Amino acid sequence: MQFRFELEGGNFSKAGYASSQIKKVLKQLSVDPRVIKRVVVALYEAEVNVVAHAWRGTVQADIDADKIGLLLQDEGPGIPDIDQAMQEGYSTASPAVREMGFGAGMGLPNMKKNVDELTIESKVGKGTTVRMLTYFAMKNN
Amino acid sequence: MKVSDLVRELGLTVFCGEAGLAVEISGGYTSDLLSDVMGHMEEGMLWITMQTHQNILAVATLKDAAAVLIVNGAVPDEETLAKGKEEDVPLLGTTLSAFEANGRIYQLLHKA
Numbered sequence: 001m002q003f004r005f006e007l008e009g010g011n012f013s014k015a016g017y018a019s020s021q022i023k024k025v026l027k028q029l030s031v032d033p034r035v036i037k038r039v040v041v042a043l044y045e046a047e048v049n050v051v052a053h054a055w056r057g058t059v060q061a062d063i064d065a066d067k068i069g070l071l072l073q074d075e076g077p078g079i080p081d082i083d084q085a086m087q088e089g090y091s092t093a094s095p096a097v098r099e100m101g102f103g104a105g106m107g108l109p110n111m112k113k114n115v116d117e118l119t120i121e122s123k124v125g126k127g128t129t130v131r132m133l134t135y136f137a138m139k140n141n
Numbered sequence: 142m143k144v145s146d147l148v149r150e151l152g153l154t155v156f157c158g159e160a161g162l163a164v165e166i167s168g169g170y171t172s173d174l175l176s177d178v179m180g181h182m183e184e185g186m187l188w189i190t191m192q193t194h195q196n197i198l199a200v201a202t203l204k205d206a207a208a209v210l211i212v213n214g215a216v217p218d219e220e221t222l223a224k225g226k227e228e229d230v231p232l233l234g235t236t237l238s239a240f241e242a243n244g245r246i247y248q249l250l251h252k253a
Binding site for chain 2: 017
């Protein structure tokens with residue numbers, strides 16, 4: 001099953017739409033609620049990142065019997081130093097975005113904590129591609 | 142304690158989301174940072190904040206919050222209200238500060 005959503009830079013009214021649709025689908029598929037919660041947190045943060053930083057982007061969700069893959073591709077400024085961006089508390093969000101309660105430097109760490117695999121590729125001045133993979137079977141930890 | 146009980150006890154304003162007033166409150170989480178709430182609030186909690194823009198609805202519904210309580214007499218933005226009318230999660234308001242609201246709600250939730 002595949003779903004696609006569009007994201008627009010600066011348009012916060014659309015941030016969270018993909019997460020909410022994916023949450024509904026996973027619920028219908030009777031995926032473990034604990035897994036759904038984790039996927040939703042990670043996808044929401046990823047959506048907000050595109051809206052807060054990029055010019056435009058897409059979300060693609062691929063749902064199989066045992067896992068969900070999430071692919072976010074954006075056209076935007078890119079991330080010069082991914083290791084630095086992954087640090088809790090590090091943020092390059094604008095003052096306007098921070099005023100809304102975003103930009104605490106918790107987005108990427110939240111994504112990492114809530115998926116099984118996270119890979120980020122970025123080209124400065126071009127854009128960023130984020131891949132997240134989560135298995136529906138909970139690991140015993 | 143149900144959301145409606147809390148509304149009555151503290152004389153809260155109900156801006157929208159009346160359909161969710163019968164939901165049981167399991168606890169609370171107070172924060173104005175959305176990622177903090179995404180990371181730490183649990184299902185069924187009351188979210189106490191002074192944010193009023195429409196993304197509070199996305200966070201509250203994605204996290205299955207019992208309700209959102211907006212403190213300091215702030216009111217939801219117009220878009221928040223319009224969108225909130227389509228959702229089941231109640232948006233509540235109080236003139237109390239976050240500190241005062243937290244103290245009273247904590248006592249109410251732990252007395253039962």
